[in-house]
Amino acid sequence: MHKIALSSLAALAFTGVVAADARIDLGDAQRVTRLFAFPNNCHVICYRDWTLEQTVEHYLTQSVRRDGHANAQVHVSRDADRLHATISDVPANYAEPLRKLLDSGDLAYQGATQLNKDGKWSYDWYLFLPLGMALQNRRSIELLHFPPDYSLTQAQDYLRSNTTDRWAELLTYNGVAAGDTPAYQTIIDIAPIAAPASAGETLKETYSYFKDYQVRMVKEMTLQNITQPLPMVAFGAPVRSWIEQQYGPKVGVLGLVSISPQAGAKVPVLGANHPSAIWYAADKSNYDGDQDKADAAGLKMMGQDLTAACWQAGMGRNQQADANLTLDACSTKWQVTQKKQTCELFFRTVRKYTPEQAAAKCNSGVVTRSLRDLRKPVETE
Numbered sequence: 001m002h003k004i005a006l007s008s009l010a011a012l013a014f015t016g017v018v019a020a021d022a023r024i025d026l027g028d029a030q031r032v033t034r035l036f037a038f039p040n041n042c043h044v045i046c047y048r049d050w051t052l053e054q055t056v057e058h059y060l061t062q063s064v065r066r067d068g069h070a071n072a073q074v075h076v077s078r079d080a081d082r083l084h085a086t087i088s089d090v091p092a093n094y095a096e097p098l099r100k101l102l103d104s105g106d107l108a109y110q111g112a113t114q115l116n117k118d119g120k121w122s123y124d125w126y127l128f129l130p131l132g133m134a135l136q137n138r139r140s141i142e143l144l145h146f147p148p149d150y151s152l153t154q155a156q157d158y159l160r161s162n163t164t165d166r167w168a169e170l171l172t173y174n175g176v177a178a179g180d181t182p183a184y185q186t187i188i189d190i191a192p193i194a195a196p197a198s199a200g201e202t203l204k205e206t207y208s209y210f211k212d213y214q215v216r217m218v219k220e221m222t223l224q225n226i227t228q229p230l231p232m233v234a235f236g237a238p239v240r241s242w243i244e245q246q247y248g249p250k251v252g253v254l255g256l257v258s259i260s261p262q263a264g265a266k267v268p269v270l271g272a273n274h275p276s277a278i279w280y281a282a283d284k285s286n287y288d289g290d291q292d293k294a295d296a297a298g299l300k301m302m303g304q305d306l307t308a309a310c311w312q313a314g315m316g317r318n319q320q321a322d323a324n325l326t327l328d329a330c331s332t333k334w335q336v337t338q339k340k341q342t343c344e345l346f347f348r349t350v351r352k353y354t355p356e357q358a359a360a361k362c363n364s365g366v367v368t369r370s371l372r373d374l375r376k377p378v379e380t381e
Helices: 008-012 029-035 052-066 095-117 149-155 162-172 178-184 197-222 237-247 277-281 291-317 323-337 339-349 355-362 365-371
Strands: 019-028 074-079 082-091 141-144 186-189 232-235 256-259 267-272
Touching: 019 029, 019 095, 029 052, 029 082, 029 095, 052 074, 052 082, 082 095, 095 197, 141 197, 141 237, 162 178, 162 291, 178 291, 186 197, 197 237, 232 237, 232 291, 237 256, 237 267, 256 323, 267 291, 267 323, 277 291, 291 323, 291 339, 291 365, 323 339, 339 355, 339 365, 355 365
Parallel strands: 141 186, 141 232, 232 267
Antiparallel strands: 019 082, 074 082, 256 267
């Protein structure tokens, strides 16, 4: 799903900035080991037996490709106990956002260390920063809960998960080229811990340990261009609650607010369902086995999700667009004028129907009745 962008992102990559070699002192081996979760996948036998230098090169190469620098090369070297990264054919200032990310990572490490001292760290958790994503050529920000453990231990790719894959697909339905979706999916997790999917409730107790990291990341990621803050989508009830606790505004699903990570800066934030919530909402076991009720709930959530992805795509393409007008247009598109397409996409992607089966289902009487009130609110996570 997350193909490395080589075409349209390259066209966006800092026109007029002369390509150069960016060099950054990453710190001593101990610091780099902490911040790059090294080794990423070793339990006696290493799934990928990489050195520390190879691990860093892997994640930095993901970043430069997702920033549209097709010819850039990354080399990580060690001088005594310090590691340095040299990145060729990128803007001369390319090292600056990487430096900021790693400095924020130090705050995350401090929080995780205190969490462990307090006896609240679990043996199957890993500190995992949002490595490998676009560092400069970002279009929008996604605020999520925590990364799944397999993104680290199996994929070594922060953007490889069922959650991010589904949302990338929704972005493509809203006009974003498949190779460009990583630029829209710069993720901040309020708990920077790779953990099993079942850890969600436990991780809610960790937020206060990462406050300094969280607020710094939101500020630096959304205000990379202070003249025009990047739009942000807040996914899931825990994240939306965190927005309220940290910044004040209460944000529901498809609720639009603005926050001020820095005085004088207004970041538009849209509330959304968690990308994976639809699998729960559309599970018939929640409705005493009533498939029609499960389908109706899933259809409503599909309309919400497509609307949120539409807003993210529209605001990401043009950060100067009116956030409210963009949301109104997207809501009308997916929940009114094109609700049949919403229906077909639900049955194709969630129920795994063929296109022909989905079209037939969406013309059936029971589903047609469900489509009439697609805009009616549904309880969500």
